[in-house]
Amino acid sequence: MSIKYKIIADIDLINNIDSLKQLLNSSNPNCYSEIAPKHKKFIEKFQKGTNNQVKTQEDIRNEINQIYNADKFMSPQSVEQIKSILREINSLKLLKTGGKSIIPQGECINLFNHINEFLKENNIFILECGEIERFVPDVLGHGNKWVENTFMKYDKIEAEVYHEARNFMKMILNHNSK
Numbered sequence: 001m002s003i004k005y006k007i008i009a010d011i012d013l014i015n016n017i018d019s020l021k022q023l024l025n026s027s028n029p030n031c032y033s034e035i036a037p038k039h040k041k042f043i044e045k046f047q048k049g050t051n052n053q054v055k056t057q058e059d060i061r062n063e064i065n066q067i068y069n070a071d072k073f074m075s076p077q078s079v080e081q082i083k084s085i086l087r088e089i090n091s092l093k094l095l096k097t098g099g100k101s102i103i104p105q106g107e108c109i110n111l112f113n114h115i116n117e118f119l120k121e122n123n124i125f126i127l128e129c130g131e132i133e134r135f136v137p138d139v140l141g142h143g144n145k146w147v148e149n150t151f152m153k154y155d156k157i158e159a160e161v162y163h164e165a166r167n168f169m170k171m172i173l174n175h176n177s178k
Contacts, residue, residue, distance in 0.1 A: 006172055007124045010131040012095045014115060015043060024122060035118045042111035049104030050094055060085060099130035125172050135165040 005027075013020055020039065021032040032039075063085050067078050094102050103109045119126060129135060133146045141149045154161050 005123055006175075008132075008172070009124060009126050010096060011099055011126050011128060012093070012131075013124075013126055014039070014112070014119075015046075015095055017043070023124065024119075028122065031122060035115060038111050038114055042108065042115060045108040045111060046095075046103060049108050050102065096130050097134070099134060100128040120175055125168075125175070127168070129164070132165075135168075136161050 007023070009023075013023070017039065021036075024031040024035070064082055067081050068074075071078065100109075100112065103112050116126060116128070127134070133139075133142060136150050136154065139146060139150045139153055141147075
């Protein structure tokens, strides 16, 4: 049975060797081996090129202390802010919020572009903006909550705010892959 599929994934799929390997090999055994050397080199170059953007423990502590000191009681918003600070600790997490624009110039971006094209050929489309929530960053939330909040705020699919998302979907639908 032949099923046509297209997968949309957050950009941080490429920062996890095991997840990417499993996904690629699930439809085509040993598919990952075709991209493995470039993928491993990308991760190495990315980490080296973005280490100066990673927050120090002191920076993290200061940000969290500001939240603690702002109010007498811990609000749900404060908890979410602290979670957000802790989520963005390493350089690979920067991909999620910064997307392709955070990737160091030169060889690192060239490796990324090669990996991205390989993924497209294998029906995997990564969100170059980082994650789906970056299409409409002025709406708070994540996952289903973000989707709900976005459609509540912008109920017309023709709205300009959806321009990038529409272009991304058109690219996927028009892409001829294996």
